[in-house]
Amino acid sequence: MKLWKRVVAVVLSFAVAVGTLTFVPTTKANAESIVAGDEIEFDGLGFRQTQEFTFTMPGDGYFYFETDNSYGKAVEMIVDYKTILDTGCQKYTSEPFAFAKGSEVKFIFTGTCDSGDNHVKFTINYIKASNFEIESNNVKSKANTITTGKTYTSVMNNYDTDWYVFKAPKKGSYTFSMVDTDRDSDKYLNMDIYSGNSKKLGSATLYGGKGWTTMFKKKMKKGQKIYLKCYQGNGGFEYKFNVKYKSTSKSKKKK
DSSP states (O other), rough: OOOOEEOOOEEEEEEETTTTEOOOOOOGGGGGOOTTTTTEEEEEOOOOOOEHHHHHHHSEEEEEEEEETOOEEEEEEEEEEEEEEEOOSSEEEOOOOOOTTTTTEEEEEESSSOOOOOOOEEEEEHHHHHBBOOOOOOOGGOOEEETTTTTEEOOOOOOOOEEEEOOOOOSEEEEEEEEETTTTTEEEEEEEEEEESSSSEEEEEEETTSSEEEEEEEEOOTTTTEEEEEEEEEEEEEEEEEEEOOOOOOOOOOO
């Protein structure tokens, strides 16, 4: 699909008496609403003056954003009044982010130089995924339910924790496997495994560039629960995981 472009005009006011050009900061009241795929461009942002955009999280996926600006203006990403990211790079591609469906994500650009002769490009890219984690699953009480026969997709960031709960549908041995799709060997996540009564059963680490990794195996009784707590090791990335079943029943020998 071809991206379409909107040019965002920063309001100008003329101070006639002194013959100067003043850039008026954007306020919350006139922040620009954007959707994934919009290619935003704007000019004329002076020192400490701001341009604000809001993006509403669709759900069932994650996003990353790209910005390219001539003077390395600061861009701050805020969710629920919390600063998630603050960068001043001239050309920047973010790590992936996922928030609860309907969450309002704010992007605030701030001018870092006196000159208004600058240009900014800004795009949000949204990736829809099947069996995607349901945010907010940052605590045990909001753990996502997982089962066999599916491959799940999630993203991990410095601020994030992902909880999952699995209930054995029948007696047998279950293998829990994960993969970091980013393949960056410097990125990893940690996982703790807990019983249904919160007893810690073990830990494992997923490293980038290692392909599908068996995190742990466990023999379980029908109805038995375990909880998985995934949390940041280093770097933001997409990861996938699944649960496979193997029968532990002994086959009867034919006479």
